[in-house]
Amino acid sequence: MKANFLHNKTKLVIQAALLVLIITLLVIGAFNKAHTTDFEAYCPFGGIMSLGSKLWMGTMSCAMSENQLFMGIMLVIGVILFGKLFCGYLCPIGTVTEWLNKLFARFNISIVLKGKVDRILRLGKYVLLFFTAYFTITSSELWCKKFDPYFASVTGFGTDTVLWAGILTILVVVVGSVFIRFFWCKYVCPLSALSNIFTNILISAPIVIIYLIIRLIGWDMHIIWLILALCLSGAITEIFRYKFYSIPLLRVTVNHDHCTSCGLCAKACPQGIDVYEYDKVTHPDCTLCMDCVKECDEDESIGLNQSKKTWIPPVILGGLIILGVILANNFSFKTLTERWGNYETLQNVKSIELKDMRSVKCYGSSKSLYLKLRRIPGIVGVDTWASDHRVHIFYNADKLSDIDVKKAVFTPSKYILQKFGDTPSDLLEIFEIPVNGLWDVYDNYDLVRMLMKNPDIVGLKTDFGEPVLAEIYVVKGSVTPAELIDIIEQKSYTRIIKGEEVEVKVDFSCEGKGRKLGEINYPDFRKDFFAAYNQEFNNYQNYNLADLKVLEIDFPDAESTLARRELRYFTSHVSEYDGVVRLQTVFTDRPVLRIYFDPKQVSAEQVEAKLTSPKLKVFQSNGDIIERDNVLKFAGEVRINNAQ
Ligand code: SF4
Ligand code: SF4
Known part of the structure; x- marks a missing residue:
């Protein structure tokens, strides 16, 4: 007799619905980039890792959401009290694995590994969990994203995935499923190992308690030892005992008074468990x-806790998910909390809340903000909530006002929106418009993209104000302030993302009608907006300018992101000569590169040769020298001048 794949319709419907949902969201995201789904936000494994990171480092992993965190907590509660429900009903990899296995089962090429081979291979997932947990918890970055087959699939091998590792794990899932029953789940999946550790709660809980006591009594024991102890205890229990020390609230039970040992339940079991050999199924x-219970036709022979209430596991699972969503919507965890200076002893500490800080989107960007704030006298603390881009800044109210703090935090910016290659003598008009909703660099990017659509709008400068002041540079007589306000107050604009047009919603509003600040000619505008680069090295300050020469060459791409990044390496490259002491980019009537050198130590020809070296020699702080391609492009003839 063959087991019937369709007997357990409840499970089938849940699995199919979830896969259909994921595929639908993927298709929607593929056709409309504005509706791309963050699949990572619902992965409970990431949530548990994030919780570990929060407890150890005091920070959540980047891009982690409360949704994910509470899904992780619900998974842990579910596993401890009831069993691996997530694996059985929700895990998309588990579903694909199970279906592939059933599809190929008819060709009799799929086997269930048993005995020593099975037990030894089970160690693999604990090894993977150990490294994943260690690197994630100690770095606040989800390490497993590099190779996670689910993440690689739903993001189309996004930037966080290491291509070969993603392909390899997908192959392991697919090929493994065809030939070996649940190869991924039993032998590779770190979430499976983690679930088993929580199932093994009567061993795991004492380990955690001992670790906490050790830390409480003052021994600064690293978390790696806790991770190692938990992984070892899970692996040893699973491999040697083949069942866990668990709280058995729900178990499949077999009544051998009624069981005929026909084996149908074992055939139905996707995991290949010999169900009828157990009184209570304690298999890891x-x-x-519930496939086994649904498959059996003999009354009272098999059940869930000796009943036929097979609806209990999916209902519990649904309840846990709903509870997780409710909790996620009512709690928000801080991404970063830092206090410094004399925060503890200050009498008059106040805080301000800044909302819509879109650039605060993970632990890394929170840390950047913290480093910036630390340099501002009078600011003594910061809390960030990356999930809703919110920041609390603590300051000494005897020294600073809330306006001072906002001003210090604000970053004035300049953007060239159009470039005229032939440096025309056109006059530009400058209009100032206060814009609500313009604060963060990401707001600036939106406004830049909106303004760039008009070729007569040439530049944007932002300055602190409440609201922020936008200085907009336009070709004289071409655009009025009223037209600028119409552009700024559009509710959406379109932009191209990965070759597709995407509608982006925005919410700027202007105060007043705008005013004209003045006029400027185009070359002066370019000089003012030029993003200059300047590095002094090899004891530049010890030289008299009169003793130095300057090699100058046109550098048309000086302001490009690529050039600005590569200039750091180029600086290291030219610093090889002790007599080369400064490198800068300036806008004369066009962008140029200048290299200052001492002609007594190095010749102009030697310096010039550096410009065209096919490889850059980069000197590392640890003494190593690396080489990278020289991609900088200069134009025209080299000019040698006296330094001024
Ligand atoms: S529990 Fe039911 S399906 Fe399984 S062997 Fe016994 S009679 Fe057959
Ligand atoms: S023993 Fe029964 S409930 Fe457990 S995995 Fe197998 S079929 Fe499912």
């Missing part, structure tokens, strides 16, 4: 999927 792979 059981996910309470």
Whole structure:
């Protein structure tokens, strides 16, 4: 007799619905980039890792959401009290694995590994969990994204995935599923190992408690030892005992007074468990999927806790998910909390809340903000909530006002929106418009893209104000302030993302009608907006300018992102000569590169040769020298001048 794949319709419907949902969201995201789904935000494994990171480092992993965190907590509660429900019903990899396995089962090429090979291979997932947990918890970055087959699939091998590792793990899932029953889940999946550790709660809980006591009594024991102890305890229990020390609230039970040992339940079990050999199924792979119970026709022979209430596991799972969503919507965890200076002893500490800080979107960007704030006298603390881009800044109210703090935090910016290659003598008009909703660099990017659509709008400068002041440079007589306000107050604009047109919603509003600040000619505008680069090295300050020469050459791409990044390496490259002491880019009547050198130590020809070296020699702080391609492009003839 063959087991019927369709007997367990509840599980089938849940699995199919989830896969359809994921595929639908993927298709929607593929056709409309504005509706791309963040699949990572619902991964409970990331949530548990993030919780570990929060407890150890005091920070959440980048891009982690409360949704993910509470899904992780619900998964842990579910596993401890009931079993591996997530694996049985929700895990998309588990579903694909199970279906592939069932599809190929008819060709009799799929086997269930048993005995020593099975037990030894089970160690693999604990090894992977150990490294994943260690690197994630100690870095606040989800390390497993590099190779996670789910993440690689739903992001189309996004930037966080290492291509070969993503392809390899997808191959392991697919090929493994075809030939070996649940190869990924049993032997590779770190979430499976983590679930088993929580199932093994009567061993895991004492380990955690001992670790906490050790830390409480003052021994600064690193978390790696806790991770190692938990992984070892899970692996040893699973491999040697083949069942866990668990709280058995729900178990598949077999009544041998009624069981005929026909084996149908074992055939139905996707995990390949010999169900009928148990009184209570304590096998580490059981996910309470209920396939075995649904398959059996003999009354009272098999059940869930000796009943036929097979609806209990999916209902519990649904309840846990709903509870997780409710909690996620009512709690928000800080991404970063820092206090410094004399925060503890200050009498008059106040805080301000800044909302819509879109550039605060993860732990890394929170840390950047913290480093910036630390340099501002009078500011003594910061809390960030990356999930809703919110920041609390603590300051000494005897020294600073809330306006001072906002001003110090604000970054004035300049953007050239159009370039005229032939440096025309056109006059530009400058209009100042206060803009609500313009604060963060990401707001600036939106406004830049909106303004750039008009070729007569040439530049944008932002300056602190409440609201922020936008200085907009336009070709004289071409655009009025009223037209600028119409552009700024559009509710959306379109932009191209990965070759597709995407509608982006925005919410700027202007105060007043705008005013004219003055006029400027185009070359002066370019000089004012030029993003100059300047590095002094090799004891530049010890030289008299009169003793130095300057090599100058046109550098048309000086302001490009690529050039600005590569200039750091180029600086290291030219610093090889002790007599080369400064490198800068300036706008004369066009962008140029200048290299200052001492002609007594190095010749102009030697310096010039550096410009065209095919490889840059980069000197590392640890003494190593690396080489990278020289991609900088200069134009025209080299000019040698006296330094001024
Ligand atoms: S529990 Fe039911 S399906 Fe399984 S062997 Fe016994 S009678 Fe057959
Ligand atoms: S023993 Fe039953 S409930 Fe457990 S995994 Fe197998 S079929 Fe599902």
